[in-house]
Amino acid sequence: xxxxVLSLLVEDKPGLLTRVAGLFARRxxxxxxLAVGVTEVPGLSRITVVVDVDELPLEQVTKQLxxxxxxxxxxxxxxxxxxxxxxxxxxxxxxxxxRSNVLEVxxxxxxxxxxxxxxxxxxxxxxxxxxxEAFLRALEPxxxxxxxxxxxxxxxxxxxxxxxxxxxx
Amino acid sequence: MSxxxxxxxxxxxxxxxxxxxxxxTGAEAVVRSLEMLGVTDVFGxxxxxxxxxxxPLMDTSEIRHILVRHEQGAGHAAEGYAAASGxxxxxxxxxxxxxxxxxxxxxxxxxxxxxxxxxxGQVFSNLMGTDAFQEADIVGITMPIxxxxxxxxxxxEIPAAIAAAYEIASTxxxxxxxxxxxxxxxxxxxxxxxxxxxxxxxxxPVTKAHGKQIQAAAQLxxxxxxxxxxxxxxxxxxxxxxxxxxxxxxxxxPVVTTLMxxxxxxxxxxxxxxxxxxxxxxxxxxxxxxxxxxxxxxxxFDDRVTGKAALFAPNAQVVHxxxxxxxxxxxxxxxxxxxxxxKEVLVDLEGAFRxxxxxxxxxxxxWSFLDGLRSEFPLGYTQPSDGLMSPQYVIQRIGELTGPExxxxxxxGQHQMxxxxxxxxxxxNSWLNSGGAxxxxxxxxxxxxxxVAEPDRVVWAIDGDGCFQMTNQELATCTINEIPIKVxxxxxxxxxxxRQWQTLFYDGRYSHTSLNTGHGTARIPDxxxxxxxxxxxxxxxxxxxxxxxxxxxxxxxxxxxxxIDFVVxxxxxxxxxxxxGVSNSYIQYARDHAPAxxxxx
Numbered sequence: 001x002x003x004x005v006l007s008l009l010v011e012d013k014p015g016l017l018t019r020v021a022g023l024f025a026r027r028x029x030x031x032x033x034l035a036v037g038v039t040e041v042p043g044l045s046r047i048t049v050v051v052d053v054d055e056l057p058l059e060q061v062t063k064q065l066x067x068x069x070x071x072x073x074x075x076x077x078x079x080x081x082x083x084x085x086x087x088x089x090x091x092x093x094x095x096x097x098x099r100s101n102v103l104e105v106x107x108x109x110x111x112x113x114x115x116x117x118x119x120x121x122x123x124x125x126x127x128x129x130x131x132x133e134a135f136l137r138a139l140e141p142x143x144x145x146x147x148x149x150x151x152x153x154x155x156x157x158x159x160x161x162x163x164x165x166x167x168x169x
Numbered sequence: 170m171s172x173x174x175x176x177x178x179x180x181x182x183x184x185x186x187x188x189x190x191x192x193x194t195g196a197e198a199v200v201r202s203l204e205m206l207g208v209t210d211v212f213g214x215x216x217x218x219x220x221x222x223x224x225p226l227m228d229t230s231e232i233r234h235i236l237v238r239h240e241q242g243a244g245h246a247a248e249g250y251a252a253a254s255g256x257x258x259x260x261x262x263x264x265x266x267x268x269x270x271x272x273x274x275x276x277x278x279x280x281x282x283x284x285x286x287x288x289x290g291q292v293f294s295n296l297m298g299t300d301a302f303q304e305a306d307i308v309g310i311t312m313p314i315x316x317x318x319x320x321x322x323x324x325x326e327i328p329a330a331i332a333a334a335y336e337i338a339s340t341x342x343x344x345x346x347x348x349x350x351x352x353x354x355x356x357x358x359x360x361x362x363x364x365x366x367x368x369x370x371x372x373x374p375v376t377k378a379h380g381k382q383i384q385a386a387a388q389l390x391x392x393x394x395x396x397x398x399x400x401x402x403x404x405x406x407x408x409x410x411x412x413x414x415x416x417x418x419x420x421x422x423p424v425v426t427t428l429m430x431x432x433x434x435x436x437x438x439x440x441x442x443x444x445x446x447x448x449x450x451x452x453x454x455x456x457x458x459x460x461x462x463x464x465x466x467x468x469x470f471d472d473r474v475t476g477k478a479a480l481f482a483p484n485a486q487v488v489h490x491x492x493x494x495x496x497x498x499x500x501x502x503x504x505x506x507x508x509x510x511x512k513e514v515l516v517d518l519e520g521a522f523r524x525x526x527x528x529x530x531x532x533x534x535x536w537s538f539l540d541g542l543r544s545e546f547p548l549g550y551t552q553p554s555d556g557l558m559s560p561q562y563v564i565q566r567i568g569e570l571t572g573p574e575x576x577x578x579x580x581x582g583q584h585q586m587x588x589x590x591x592x593x594x595x596x597x598n599s600w601l602n603s604g605g606a607x608x609x610x611x612x613x614x615x616x617x618x619x620x621v622a623e624p625d626r627v628v629w630a631i632d633g634d635g636c637f638q639m640t641n642q643e644l645a646t647c648t649i650n651e652i653p654i655k656v657x658x659x660x661x662x663x664x665x666x667x668r669q670w671q672t673l674f675y676d677g678r679y680s681h682t683s684l685n686t687g688h689g690t691a692r693i694p695d696x697x698x699x700x701x702x703x704x705x706x707x708x709x710x711x712x713x714x715x716x717x718x719x720x721x722x723x724x725x726x727x728x729x730x731x732x733i734d735f736v737v738x739x740x741x742x743x744x745x746x747x748x749x750g751v752s753n754s755y756i757q758y759a760r761d762h763a764p765a766x767x768x769x770x
Contacts, residue, residue: 014320015309015312015320018312026313060499064495069337069372
């Protein structure tokens with residue numbers, strides 16, 4: 001199996017997320033990550049979903065999703081033709097002895113410190129999956145107290161927009 | 170690809186009148202919307218959360234509301250109404266248990282692509298989520314079994330929701346749509362604007378197929394030496410029987426009609442090989458199995474048709490035509506996928522075939538093979554050895570005496586298979602059954618709905634003694650509302666199909682399949698007394714020589730429903746049969762022709 005990034009343009013209706021998530025569960029497809037947010041068009045939302053399936057079941061996922069009345073458009077975003085980012089907040093143990101080493105890691109990854117406490121720091125990092133995972137591995141020896149991670153966000157490269165040509169009439 | 174959206178509901182014309190729209194309560198808007206959509210019959214049962222709608226329903230002269238005795242009956246009646254007529258069925262129920270009682274029928278309609286709109290009351294919007302009295306999240310419950318659903322909390326949204334529900338249910342691949350309306354939305358007032366603006370940017374069924382794909386399919390068909398038209402229920406839903414017949418006669422290809430497609434192609438037609446599948450005819454099953462080309466038309470390669478899918482039609486290329494893209498290559502990868510409305514695609518395909526290079530291969534050899542199978546393995550049955558009536562004979566006589574203009578609704582089980590096999594269907598919409606879901610109890614309410622839709626036709630419910638006991642209370646509805654259906658209970662005193670599997674796969678250990686309704690039992694309930702209690706004409710038939718007279722009496726009785734208790738042998742079995750989970754090549758013509766079944770799978 002392999003990971004595929006799907007971007008769904010959907011009508012912002014109550015229960016929409018249940019419909020999408022329920023469909024994945026019902027048809028036995030595994031969601032790796034999910035991110036939901038607004039778009040530049042009022043009333044339309046965008047769901048970025050990473051699903052772990054083979055090519056043929058993926059076609060079924062896409063077709064089944066397309067059958068949902070509130071789903072307007074689905075595109076698969078290939079790695080090379082898109083920008084893909086994850087966002088993570090991580091609370092890492094950092095006292096007077098270790099703080100400078102933690103900061104060194106944070107700087108190396110071009111991450112940022114967004115909160116300070118005498119015994120811990122909160123760092124935020126943005127990047128592709130590999131970078132975020134590497135950052136986490138680098139911090140692990142200091143002791144990770146808590147972390148929160150977004151689903152993957154992705155957008156196609158180039159001038160075209162996913163919302164183009166879908167809003168006729 | 171050309172994309173057409175089909176509109177069941179007229180789009181708003183330019184407003185010429187400047188008169189303000191009338192202000193209606195949400196409840197009045199529900200009724201008015203149904204009237205504007207041309208709905209003439211609805212099936213339902215009131216309760217607290219839908220009470221406001223029932224008030225204006227009392228005043229409308231355009232809509233006949235039929236009060237059922239159980240909401241499941243309303244759901245199946247709406248299905249039967251739709252399946253017999255092609256029009257959209259409507260069922261109404263209250264919140265909570267009223268709505269959940271519709272669930273089985275909604276699931277059934279989803280599996281068999283039946284256009285119905287279910288309207289349910291919901292508790293006050295400020296009580297939603299508080300576990301209020303008779304509250305159930307019916308939109309959530311039915312999400313996996315509806316084509317779409319709406320939760321309406323604002324009276325101004327009611328006309329658009331109902332119109333959109335109607336459009337979604339009846340266009341593209343038909344299916345059930347739920348509209349759940351809070352009680353406060355029913356009570357509050359809003360301007361009633363009709364036609365409403367329906368905005369469904371994500372709903373655009375493709376009806377016109379890709380020309381290149383049509384050409385490719387026509388060329389395969391022209392080259393095929395062993396083609397089969399594998400016809401599914403989609404042909405009936407698409408009202409494309411005439412177009413199918415033209416294509417079949419032009420191509421001379423053999424035709425098989427699945428359980429859902431019985432009647433889509435006349436049984437009397439010389440190119441018809443019958444029904445494929447687990448209990449299909451030997452010629453139909455082996456035609457698919459031996460074919461070099463399958464033209465699947467509105468069929469979905471159900472496991473009851475394919476047997477073990479990996480071994481199904483191993484040498485065939487597949488052209489798959491469906492209006493639902495998700496059906497194509499779901500089970501079997503299509504060599505030529507065609508998304509479109511069969512009514513258009515069949516015409517295009519026929520035209521393309523005429524123009525195809527070669528103009529059609531010689532399929533005489535194929536036909537002589539198939540004709541050989543037909544003469545060697547005709548449908549038939551053996552007389553039971555216990556002296557009781559043969560159920561197949563009873564069902565066959567019902568079909569012969571009633572004729573092809575009748576409507577036949579079956580329950581689920583042995584009697585369903587026999588009704589599919591031994592009644593000869595000549596027209597679409599004459600055979601109604603629960604194919605995908607396999608819902609016991611479908612027959613009586615579905616027949617009731619069919620009779621309401623098609624009052625001039627004879628409508629039979631061919632039911633089993635098990636199925637009949639699930640929904641027979643709708644006989645009260647039929648009697649009170651003068652809906653004179655005819656019910657044939659094929660009473661083998663048991664859950665017959667389960668019993669058949671116990672005979673074949675469980676060494677005849679009949680665990681909990683005896684119902685004690687038949688010959689030599691306590692006869693609980695006594696179906697004749699039960700039917701009489703419901704005001705029906707009731708007849709018991711125990712001998713073959715009395716079968717015709719009882720059927721004739723039923724056909725001549727139209728002032729009330731008729732129930733005939735046909736007391737038949739419990740030992741009769743459905744043949745031919747392909748055991749579950751094996752290749753269709755293992756079809757057994759009859760038990761005597763079969764090696765011992767050693768697997769149920």
